[in-house]
Amino acid sequence: MGFGNGSYFHEPALPTGSSPKAVATADFNGDHYLDLVVINRRSNMAGIFFGYGNGSFQERKHLYTLDGPYSVVTADFTNDNRIDFCIAETEAKTITVYLNDGKGNFPQTISYSTINHPRNLAIGDFNADNYVDIAMTNTFNHTMTVLLNSGDGNFYAEKFFPTGHTPYSIAVSDFNGDSYLDIVTANNNANYLSLFLGFGDGNFQTEMKIFTHGLLPVVIAVDFNNDNRIDIVTTSRQYRTLIIIYNTC
Numbered sequence: 001m002g003f004g005n006g007s008y009f010h011e012p013a014l015p016t017g018s019s020p021k022a023v024a025t026a027d028f029n030g031d032h033y034l035d036l037v038v039i040n041r042r043s044n045m046a047g048i049f050f051g052y053g054n055g056s057f058q059e060r061k062h063l064y065t066l067d068g069p070y071s072v073v074t075a076d077f078t079n080d081n082r083i084d085f086c087i088a089e090t091e092a093k094t095i096t097v098y099l100n101d102g103k104g105n106f107p108q109t110i111s112y113s114t115i116n117h118p119r120n121l122a123i124g125d126f127n128a129d130n131y132v133d134i135a136m137t138n139t140f141n142h143t144m145t146v147l148l149n150s151g152d153g154n155f156y157a158e159k160f161f162p163t164g165h166t167p168y169s170i171a172v173s174d175f176n177g178d179s180y181l182d183i184v185t186a187n188n189n190a191n192y193l194s195l196f197l198g199f200g201d202g203n204f205q206t207e208m209k210i211f212t213h214g215l216l217p218v219v220i221a222v223d224f225n226n227d228n229r230i231d232i233v234t235t236s237r238q239y240r241t242l243i244i245i246y247n248t249c
Helices: none
Strands: 020-026 035-040 045-049 061-064 069-075 084-089 094-099 108-113 118-124 133-138 143-149 155-162 167-173 182-187 192-196 208-211 219-222 231-236 241-245
Touching (some): 045 069, 069 118, 084 118, 118 167, 133 155, 143 167, 143 182
Antiparallel strands (some): 020 035, 045 061, 094 108, 167 182, 182 192
16 A cells, blocks of 8 residues: 555455456445455456455455456446456456446356457457457467457457467557557567557457567556657566557657
8 A cells, every 4th residue: 555655555465266367446336445356367266355445355255257267357348337347268268247236246247258268358449339348369379359349248240360479468549549449469479569550440450560679478558758649568578678669650
């Protein structure tokens, strides 16, 4: 927890399941306090920690997942003003949406079988229909996939886009200022990022390669220099460096 001056103090550790892999935040129960969802890869379990608003949390609520949960994102996938979450289950070749009843319970799940092993997820409205869609990396066959939301938590029109070798991380933003969302992936066994410029209808241009040095497992997108252009930061696994790529579009 931060003091507001750049220093922190430690809260007691929260127990999770076996091999916690990813975490996301949202207000799941409508009390205006941030909660946590943690996925545990080895125990095939998600844990929900409800926040008290003072930095402390209730004991976790267990939700079971399919095989090999790897990443998690939170969003309102059904436009009912309740925050849901979605998990990529790599070994099961599925993504599963957990639909929120507004009280922090998730009585309904919808699983979508994918052809590949999904790894990391990102969200955005890629076809301008006001529903949150999903993009994901598929490490084993070196592609990025876009899934369009039908509005009820189901997804359709699985579209594949070739990336560099072994895409890991994925980020979404408007990189060229045309008001359409674009997608970038970091390729863990390639020396370039894969950028896909969106047309705004759920389709994307073919891969644009952004070359750098080293092998790239991580990518995030943010405006670092306050010029209203979205920049990219990545890391080089091989050279142990942090790389910032400033946008000139």
